């Protein structure tokens with residue numbers, strides 16, 4: 363792997379293995395991985411890129427399957443990069459590289475409640491905004507007042523919540539007017555073309571007692587430990603829950619708990635998790651995802667929708 367320091371301090375890694383940046387611990391190399399030195403550096407870097415260069419932002423890679431053939435283009439790593447977290451007026455200001463766990467604890471200390479659910483989500487603020495991460499009936503965008511985004515040219519935009527359409531693990535920019543007419547943009551929308559990425563969010567959180575939030579965080583974390591296979595590399599829930607049901611229930615009803623392909627296994631503990639037993643390739647995981655989807659469709663008549671995002675190239679044998 364070659365490494366270059368840009369004049370403004372950012373790090374450019376060539377042919378960098380991405381497995382170490384994802385929670386599944388699988389995947390090939392990125393042609394280029396960029397670790398910005400800060401916001402201005404990120405702006406300059408994006409501005410300098412060729413218009414045709416494919417760009418992927420990643421946070422903690424906890425909802426991401428990188429294929430074994432790696433990623434053509436540039437991957438921008440946001441975890442540990444923009445990490446400002448503070449009160450701004452009455453709002454919590456959190457930059458994209460802040461971890462969800464840190465945000466939850468900070469909000470509790472500030473006597474703000476509503477983001478306790480984030481304590482157990484092992485991702486970044488940027489990833490949570492892109493995914494509309496949530497659990498226990500709460501979602502990231504419930505709390506968002508406004509966000510800052512960055513475009514391909516490195517220009518920053520402050521956008522209101524109303525400029526986005528959000529739903530269950532889904533976020534995209536609403537129709538907006540541009541000089542060229544009405545245009546639909548996507549923002550952090552996984553495998554679609556990305557036109558803007560998240561830099562920060564301002565969250566409106568109601569007042570609450572710190573001790574109550576801290577207690578809630580403790581009990582939510584204990585519940586995760588009891589129900590999720592946290593001792594194996596995984597990417598959380600692989601499939602979204604279909605309306606009125608649970609993907610895990612459907613998968614378990616097909617007898618798929620413990621089913622193995624290569625080094626990938628449907629978790630014995632939580633059927634909607636796929637764990638890497640240590641030797642899994644991305645292809646093993648993708649084959650197992652396809653097998654689960656087909657089996658559930660055949661036996662339960664339900665078409666499961668994937669929650670994890672997939673990037674990169676397949677290796678042709």
Ligand SMILES: Cc1cc2nc3c(=O)[nH]c(=O)nc-3n(C[C@H](O)[C@H](O)[C@H](O)COP(=O)(O)OP(=O)(O)OC[C@H]3O[C@@H](n4cnc5c(N)ncnc54)[C@H](O)[C@@H]3O)c2cc1C
Pocket residue numbers: 385418419420421422423424425426440458482483484485486487488489490491492493494495496497549550551552553558559560561590592596597598599671
């Ligand atoms: C053990 C475990 C438990 C989990 N529990 C939950 C849960 O309860 N609820 C839940 O919703 N999820 C859960 N997840 C999944 C995951 O943690 C969340 O989806 C999280 O929000 C992803 O954040 P990340 O920083 O890791 O994003 P990544 O995995 O790095 O990226 C995910 C997507 O977001 C995009 N993205 C990342 N950063 C940005 C940015 N700055 N701007 C634009 N796009 C960006 C990426 O391009 C990609 O499409 C869990 C995962 C694990 C491993």
